[in-house]
Amino acid sequence: MGTLFPIGKKVAITAKSPVPVAGSGDDHTGKTGKVRGYTDLAKDDIIHVVDLDEPYFVYGPNDPKFDVVTGKPVQGNKVEWIEVPGSCLS
Amino acid sequence: MPYFYDLEFASTTNATPSTETTQMAGKQVAAGAVLGLYGFILCGRSLTAGGGAGRTKTNTAGGTVFSGGTAQTPTTKEPRAPAAQSTWVNGGTAITAGTTLLVRNSVGFAQTGGTGGLQPITPQAAIQVEGGTTPNPVDIEFTNLSSTASIACDITLEIGEGL
Numbered sequence: 001m002g003t004l005f006p007i008g009k010k011v012a013i014t015a016k017s018p019v020p021v022a023g024s025g026d027d028h029t030g031k032t033g034k035v036r037g038y039t040d041l042a043k044d045d046i047i048h049v050v051d052l053d054e055p056y057f058v059y060g061p062n063d064p065k066f067d068v069v070t071g072k073p074v075q076g077n078k079v080e081w082i083e084v085p086g087s088c089l090s
Numbered sequence: 091m092p093y094f095y096d097l098e099f100a101s102t103t104n105a106t107p108s109t110e111t112t113q114m115a116g117k118q119v120a121a122g123a124v125l126g127l128y129g130f131i132l133c134g135r136s137l138t139a140g141g142g143a144g145r146t147k148t149n150t151a152g153g154t155v156f157s158g159g160t161a162q163t164p165t166t167k168e169p170r171a172p173a174a175q176s177t178w179v180n181g182g183t184a185i186t187a188g189t190t191l192l193v194r195n196s197v198g199f200a201q202t203g204g205t206g207g208l209q210p211i212t213p214q215a216a217i218q219v220e221g222g223t224t225p226n227p228v229d230i231e232f233t234n235l236s237s238t239a240s241i242a243c244d245i246t247l248e249i250g251e252g253l
Contacts, residue, residue: 020157020158020186021157022115022155022156022159022161022177023159023160023161023177023179024159024160024161024183036119037119037120037121037122037175038119038120039117039119039120039155039177040120040155041120041223041224042224049119058160058182058183077160077161077162078163079161079162080161080163081161081163081177082161083177
């Protein structure tokens with residue numbers, strides 16, 4: 001069994017996932033967060049759900065669009081968690 | 091009684107007519123609460139008349155789980171309810187479907203705006219994901235397709251955790 005970080009532990013992402021996982025295929029190296037749970041305990045490299053300290057937005061091909069008053073983005077998906085194998089965490 | 095949540099996604103159907111695209115998917119974390127599907131609603135937004143369908147599929151235990159997608163957090167119905175344990179993605183970035191999918195229902199919608207959807211008659215009638223050490227089924231996925239290419243189609247999911 002691979003690395004298992006306890007739920008609630010603060011972790012840092014140290015490498016891009018070498019395997020496809022849910023949430024986003026981007027390189028999240030350098031982001032930090034807390035372990036919320038595990039979506040695959042059966043694998044050697046356990047997949048962790050990490051709630052990010054700082055959410056980010058993903059926009060569609062014609063986005064982003066901005067609120068004319070506040071200037072803040074009004075479309076796009078706020079990404080609050082990602083999946084990360086244990087080997088990519090420290 | 092479950093805690094209830096909802097998710098919305100403004101999807102676009104496949105660029106090839108009558109071809110399925112996986113638009114949303116979810117799975118429960120290990121040792122999570124029982125996850126139930128309490129609503130699946132589709133709304134076409136096109137000027138072109140035609141028909142569309144949305145399908146719910148479950149990925150049988152032992153299958154490879156979906157991957158990719160853009161992470162989406164369910165919104166709580168009760169503002170002070172705890173955050174959902176389950177994790178969900180939408181097709182903002184492509185979702186790679188799981189491998190052992192079983193179609194559980196198919197609902198129709200009109201491309202010009204006639205809403206289609208379903209809600210189980212009781213909580214026990216909901217499609218459920220057992221939240222054991224290894225959840226079963228391993229995930230739940232949602233696709234749509236339409237007779238005209240690239241139709242705008244809003245999708246709403248309503249889910250509950252716990253029974």
